Amino acid sequence: MGLLLIFEGNMRWRLAFSLFLLSFFSEAQTLSPYSISWKQDGWILGLGIPAVWASHQMEDPSPLTYAEIAEVQNEADRLSGWDQWALDKYNVRAGVRSDITLYSSLALAVSTPLVQESSDAWWQQALVLGVLCAEVNALNYAATEFVKKSVQRPRPFVYGSSAPSGDYFSPDARKSFFSGHSSTAAANAVFFAKVWSDYHPHSKWKPWIWGLASALPLYTAWQRIEAGKHFPSDVLAGLAVGASLGYTIPLQHKKK
DSSP: OHHHHHHHHHHHHHHHHHHHHHHHHHHHHHHSSBOOOHHHHHHHHHHHHHHHHHHHHSOOOOOOOHHHHHHHHHTGGGSOTTGGGGTTOOOHHHHHHHHHHHHHHHHHHHTGGGGOSOOTTHHHHHHHHHHHHHHHHHHHHHHHHHHHHHHOOOOGGGGSSOSOHHHHTSGGGGOOSSOHHHHHHHHHHHHHHHHHHHHSTTOTTHHHHHHHHHHHHHHHHHHHHHTTSOOHHHHHHHHHHHHHHHHHHHHHHBOO
8 A cells, every 4th residue: 555655655646747848838839930859859868868878988098109190190191182281380379369269169059949929938948949949958978978989099299299198198199080079069159050040040140150050060170170189071060060960950840
């Protein structure tokens, strides 16, 4: 009897909580161009959160040895012509600039609740957008870390002699492909532009918003090359992955 009462109590609690969530989001989803559901978002977050944990738990690449560094530098001529453009580059200031634009893109994504025209159910709509933003960044982070730690491509500065000696023997020196700065900047900038466009479909500012969403990750990618951290192929792959996630996640949630 005691177990039955506990079970019935749990069922009542779950039913009440579910009704609360439905009522909490119902008005928001009426005003918002997006809708979320347990069926769709449960599996996205159910995949994304464990993927983030698993990619974070993967071992970092082992540091390069002197022999491996010499072997990498002897293979510089085997790089494709466009990737050779990244050789002999190492610029700390460019790395700082890429950090600034990366965090700027994150700030744009976090600011998406501000694009709402109506103040009705503002917090509910903000939570809907927060779910979408979390999905974009979780999937992007997991994909980036998994590929970096699996491919273990040496960064461009390893092919030269401009970087401080400590950088050559860091596990990070083997995490060139693909660019996390580029993927993260593209994911969040495109996410912001897509959300803004869906809230303001007829605005004359749309070209400017999409121009910003393009310029921010492109500049980030360029600075990663100038910093000696990535090849052009690294940043192009990162831009493609991030932009795809930043666009498709809101698109999947948009009301028909």
